[in-house]
Amino acid sequence: xxxxxxxxxxxxxxxxxxxxxxxxxxxFIENKFKQDSNHTIGVEFGSRxxxxxxxxxxxxxxxxxxxxxxxxxxxxxxxxxxxxxxVYDITSRETYNALTNWLTDARTLASPNIVxxxxxxxxxxxxxxxxxxxxxSRFAQENELMFLETSALTGENVEEGFLKCARTIxxxxxxxxxxxxxxxxxxxxGDASLRQLRQPRDTTTxxxxxxxx
Amino acid sequence: MEYETKSGRAGPxxxxxxxxxxxxxxxFEPLSTTALILEDRPANLPAKPAExxxxxxQQYEEMVAQAKKRELKEAQKRKKQxxxxxxxxxxxxxxxxxxxxxxLPNWSTMCTSRRVRDLWWQGIPPSVRGKVWSLAVGxxxxxxxxxxxxxxxxxxxxxxxxxxxxxxxxxVLDSSxxxxxxxxxxxxxxxxFPQLCIFQQGGPYYDVLHSILxxxxxxxxxxxxxxxxxxxAAVLILNLDTADAFIAFANLLNKPCQMAFFRVxxxxxxxxxxxxxVFFEENLPKLFAHFKKNNLxxxxxxxxxxxxxxxxxxxxDLACRVWDVFCRDGEEFLFRTALGVLRLYQDILTAMDFxxxxxxxxxxxxxxxxxxxxxxxxxxxxxxxxxxxxxVLQTLTEQKKSGARLSGAEALS
Numbered sequence: 001x002x003x004x005x006x007x008x009x010x011x012x013x014x015x016x017x018x019x020x021x022x023x024x025x026x027x028f029i030e031n032k033f034k035q036d037s038n039h040t041i042g043v044e045f046g047s048r049x050x051x052x053x054x055x056x057x058x059x060x061x062x063x064x065x066x067x068x069x070x071x072x073x074x075x076x077x078x079x080x081x082x083x084x085x086x087v088y089d090i091t092s093r094e095t096y097n098a099l100t101n102w103l104t105d106a107r108t109l110a111s112p113n114i115v116x117x118x119x120x121x122x123x124x125x126x127x128x129x130x131x132x133x134x135x136x137s138r139f140a141q142e143n144e145l146m147f148l149e150t151s152a153l154t155g156e157n158v159e160e161g162f163l164k165c166a167r168t169i170x171x172x173x174x175x176x177x178x179x180x181x182x183x184x185x186x187x188x189x190g191d192a193s194l195r196q197l198r199q200p201r202d203t204t205t206x207x208x209x210x211x212x213x
Numbered sequence: 214m215e216y217e218t219k220s221g222r223a224g225p226x227x228x229x230x231x232x233x234x235x236x237x238x239x240x241f242e243p244l245s246t247t248a249l250i251l252e253d254r255p256a257n258l259p260a261k262p263a264e265x266x267x268x269x270x271q272q273y274e275e276m277v278a279q280a281k282k283r284e285l286k287e288a289q290k291r292k293k294q295x296x297x298x299x300x301x302x303x304x305x306x307x308x309x310x311x312x313x314x315x316x317l318p319n320w321s322t323m324c325t326s327r328r329v330r331d332l333w334w335q336g337i338p339p340s341v342r343g344k345v346w347s348l349a350v351g352x353x354x355x356x357x358x359x360x361x362x363x364x365x366x367x368x369x370x371x372x373x374x375x376x377x378x379x380x381x382x383x384x385v386l387d388s389s390x391x392x393x394x395x396x397x398x399x400x401x402x403x404x405x406f407p408q409l410c411i412f413q414q415g416g417p418y419y420d421v422l423h424s425i426l427x428x429x430x431x432x433x434x435x436x437x438x439x440x441x442x443x444x445x446a447a448v449l450i451l452n453l454d455t456a457d458a459f460i461a462f463a464n465l466l467n468k469p470c471q472m473a474f475f476r477v478x479x480x481x482x483x484x485x486x487x488x489x490x491v492f493f494e495e496n497l498p499k500l501f502a503h504f505k506k507n508n509l510x511x512x513x514x515x516x517x518x519x520x521x522x523x524x525x526x527x528x529x530d531l532a533c534r535v536w537d538v539f540c541r542d543g544e545e546f547l548f549r550t551a552l553g554v555l556r557l558y559q560d561i562l563t564a565m566d567f568x569x570x571x572x573x574x575x576x577x578x579x580x581x582x583x584x585x586x587x588x589x590x591x592x593x594x595x596x597x598x599x600x601x602x603x604x605v606l607q608t609l610t611e612q613k614k615s616g617a618r619l620s621g622a623e624a625l626s
Binding site: 017018035036037038039041042043044045046047060065067069070072073076 | 397400401404405407408437439440441477479482512513516517520521525567568571572575576
């Protein structure tokens with residue numbers, strides 16, 4: 001059970017009921033479509049170690065219940081999330097209209113720096129589409145979200161969605177925009193990176209002490 | 214069910230039994246190879262000396278004696294197994310008889326007796342389960358079959374009116390909200406025990422489940438439909454006729470703990486979790502510390518367990534046994550069961566980190582040994598410093614109230 005990784009990211013999967021949040025997670029973890037799916041009560045979990053830009057990252061994914069009524073409960077799970085998949089169903093305008101509420105919750109409760117990717121799921125049901133790609137991508141731009149249309153059924157863009165989100169977080173760490181050591185960043189160092197980090201950090205503190213003398 | 218798994222396990226573990234069964238009928242006949250020792254040597258070899266022949270006869274007799282002893286022992290063991298099996302079968306049969314003939318007709322006088330409580334713990338026979346649940350849950354709300362039919366008729370009217378877009382100028386938000394609740398019921402029914410293939414569209418119980426949930430939203434519009442309800446209604450439908458299932462459903466949801474959860478009264482839910490943690494620390498201090506260290510809060514696993522009364526997280530027959538005692542002991546038993554589950558898997562959990570524990574608890578193993586789980590539940594003590602569940606819960610509720618008053622006063626001053 002001991003895995004080595006450079007970083008651990010806490011991810012959320014949020015969005016209205018029946019948009020396919022659990023199926024996206026299942027497709028990402030198991031590489032197949034979850035046929036007999038239950039609805040999530042409260043929260044369920046998944047985790048997977050992925051390779052992004054030469055780093056190993058463990059994704060700890062919190063898959064939340066979608067019903068509006070549960071929001072007071074699921075809100076408490078937002079704290080300390082580094083990334084989120086915000087999911088709507090391209091065949092249901094209602095789930096698209098609810099996006100603003102989910103987005104506000106994520107930005108205020110998780111962290112203003114949370115990296116969010118908008119996922120228009122059920123891409124395979126194009127004949128029943130109620131939300132066009134264009135308007136959703138415009139919404140994503142206006143709200144500074146990444147955007148993909150996904151299909152938990154075929155697996156199209158599912159892995160890409162999670163990886164894109166992880167990649168963006170990593171690049172923000174590299175550029176210094178995100179500080180993994182800040183409380184509630186949703187990012188933790190894994191064993192692998194701790195070993196590398198401890199060495200230089202010890203020397204810098206020593207240097208400081210010398211300077212102070 | 215339990216009986217079948219037991220007998221199934223005994224079968225493959227004893228592959229020689231059929232042959233021994235045949236031999237037993239012939240009193241005792243040695244295996245052919247054993248008796249070769251008695252035969253004379255082939256003609257081209259010198260004959261056995263009398264001494265050797267005597268020795269062989271003696272050896273043979275010893276072998277026979279030993280084999281006889283072994284067989285006798287095995288026969289006794291088999292007989293015991295068969296007796297146990299018959300006893301178990303008989304006990305299920307007699308239990309059903311006792312429930313039907315003695316307990317149910319004298320329910321009010323007998324239901325609290327020691328004997329009935331013991332029988333109850335062992336699991337209610339499926340044939341009387343629904344009746345016992347109905348009686349134990351009661352009908353404080355005085356719901357009649359007629360009232361159910363009225364609520365159902367109203368629900369059906371609503372379904373019809375929302376199917377056709379109305380031109381009435383109603384409160385737009387309100388109507389769309391109600392509509393989405395009806396849509397959500399439809400969506401969730403297909404996602405309720407999907408593996409049973411009976412509640413899905415086209416399945417035999419689709420309409421029944423749809424009716425009960427719809428009727429409830431008309432009976433209690435203030436509560437409406439909340440995810441998790443479909444599992445409770447489904448388990449009741451499997452054990453009761455539709456109208457009686459509705460009566461049990463509405464009364465069950467009206468219990469304080471269920472009302473707190475299905476109204477998603479977050480403050481009250483947190484009080485329940487806090488009470489749970491008091492007993493958690495008391496019963497499993499090591500695991501409790503491990504959970505604390507890893508920031509694994511009880512809401513993460515309890516929400517699903519309490520909302521669906523374990524029907525989603527435990528195998529259905531085991532969940533029904535939990536329901537049996539829940540009907541007997543009330544909400545306290547739901548939290549006791551949770552502690553039983555944690556106790557059963559204590560060693561596994563202690564070796565896990567946050568994410569593995571969270572995954573394990575929100576998705577319990579497919580095979581959970583029922584007797585073992587119930588032994589662990591039985592070992593959980595529901596007293597903390599001489600206080601019972603209800604007292605602990607009440608104290609916490611009062612603390613919360615006075616705390617809120619205090620902070621309110623602080624804010625004013």
